[in-house]
Amino acid sequence: MHQPSAVSPAPHTGSTLSASTGRARIQSLDVIRGVSILGILAVNADGFAVPMEAAMNPLTWPFPNEGWTALSYWLMDAFFHEKFVTLFSMLFGMSLFLVGGERTDKERGRILRRRLVFLFLFGMLHGFGIWWGDILSLYAAAGAIMFFCRSWKPRTLLVAGIALFVALPLARLPVGALPGASPQARAEASAHLVPSPRAIERRKAAAAATLEEARGSWTGAWRVNTRQYLRLLSGYPSIIPSTLGLMMIGLSLFKSGFFTGRSSTRRYAATIAAGACAAAVIAWLCWRKDVIGMPVLGGHTAEELLAPLVSLAYASVLILLLRAGAGRVLAPFAAAGRMAFTNYLTQSIVMTSIFYGGRGALMGQVDRPALFAIVGAVWVLQLCWSTLWFSRFGTGPFEWVWRCLTLGRRVPLAT
16 A cells, blocks of 8 residues: 655645654545555455455355344445545555656656556565455556656546546447347346356355365465465456546545645535435445345445545545544544555454464354454554554654655665
């Protein structure tokens, strides 16, 4: 996860001065980043608690999808899934500009190139060595393309970003879900919404075999993790465009003042209203899919396309809270955001220590309500330790290592 290394002082809402660098920070960005990194864990928890074959699917979850189990998944799917990683992808695109500046700035561009190279290496180490759900290598790959787009004007970035983001969901939309589709095409598409009992059993059997291997030993857990990360990497060509699109949208909104709190209150209020409507639609679609077991044709596409509106509504709420004087209350989230890279990696270390073979071996044994309790405990831990860390140091530990590698020299850590 990315944290800007240089921010020019400006009259943005919530600007503070970093004691370690003497450069201004924008509190709204840190708070949004902190909330995002915590929200991402609520979604990633599935991939820690069970193998890939059983994750993010109530039909293959090892416990009955009923009661609090079903409600827990619905809450995560409706209000967390895709919302916080979308928001973080937008922030990452913005941070590329904060680090690299305009394309005419060759020195900062060189620093940004080195930063992305080391981010990719961190991603490989994380994905192969700790947890298969790594996103760092994806960000590095999409960032390498974004490197050449960071000087585009806000409008150009916004148009190109929206086009890239919507392309994949629309391409995957079943023909039967298109307006004017024939009744036969619609019926055929609807028949594929729910897997057959035989397909579900096959996936459950595969998940059970993977689970036994992963829980058996350290080497078994590593073999499973390696296979699953390679599978994830194989899908990068199809998801890089949408990730790149979100980065472009984020940088456009940063340049226009949205993320720094310089937009009008009316604009943030309108964004919250639009996001609330989008959240209501997504919640209904997820309820049909996750609880009732009757998904709506084209519903998944609608969820994907509406998610950014919810993400921006979350950001707008945080910005308005800061404007209302909630900076002190939100300070722990700002601290978590300042060391988002460290918190992302430590989330993987803590969760794999609990669930993987040889490091706790609880994979497949924790139902969703208890899993959410673990997530909540990690949230509290990271909010507390981030605050305590910055009472003594000026940058997060992994952020410090990343910066030293990027600059090719040791930089101060203490405040």
